[in-house]
Amino acid sequence: MKIIGKHLTVDMYGCNFDALNNLEFVKxxxxxxxxxxxxxLLDFSSFKFEPQGLTALALLAESHMSIHTYPELGYAAVDVFTCGDHSRPDRAVAVLKTFLKPEKTKTTHIKRGDFGSEKDMRPKIKISVAPLRRIRNTGARVIKMLSRSK
Structure with a gap:
């Protein structure tokens, strides 16, 4: 399946309390x-929490953009998902950064609809060898101890 959209999740740290708590500013x-x-833009919806924080959602023809703020932590969680080739989610994130002025950010790029190869779709099974190693080591110690007894 081909890639149907770009999805950016951005953690913004060290933002100003007042900016994150001001609904009109974030809007x-x-x-x-x-x-x-x-x-x-198709629709805009938001909710202001008490004593602080807010959630805002922009419903887009291309998909959506959302922000959840935690002013007491100086943190904002941003989500930008767009379908098609004409929109620029990276540009939207850059604009939000200029407004919120985070000290540090972490951005994750997700290609929506990209399943990768068939090998990538197989379940990943992780096997821990530590218990097997403990059994082997214990067995070796028992044999060593028994051989000294003679």
Whole structure:
């Protein structure tokens, strides 16, 4: 199957408390990011938590963009998923960074719809050899001890 979309998840650390707790500021940042990234806004929804924090969602023709803020931690979790080739989720993230001014970020790029090779789809089974090694070592010690008894 071909890649149907780009999905960026971004952890932003060290953001300003007031910026993360201001719904109008975050809404303006998101709407600017939507415009700059060549995306089409269908709807915008948000909720302000008490005593602090907010969640905002931009429903896009291309998919969605969301932000969950934790002002007390200086942290924002950003999610940008777009389908098609005309939108630029990386540009949207760059715009959000200029607004929120994080000290540090961690970005994960996900190719949606990309299953990789058939080998990648097989379940991964992890086997721990530590218990087997303990049994082998114990057996060796018993044999050694018995051979000294004679």
């Amino acid at each position: 303006n940042a998101m709407l600017t990011a939507v415009k700059e990234a060549n995306m089409t």
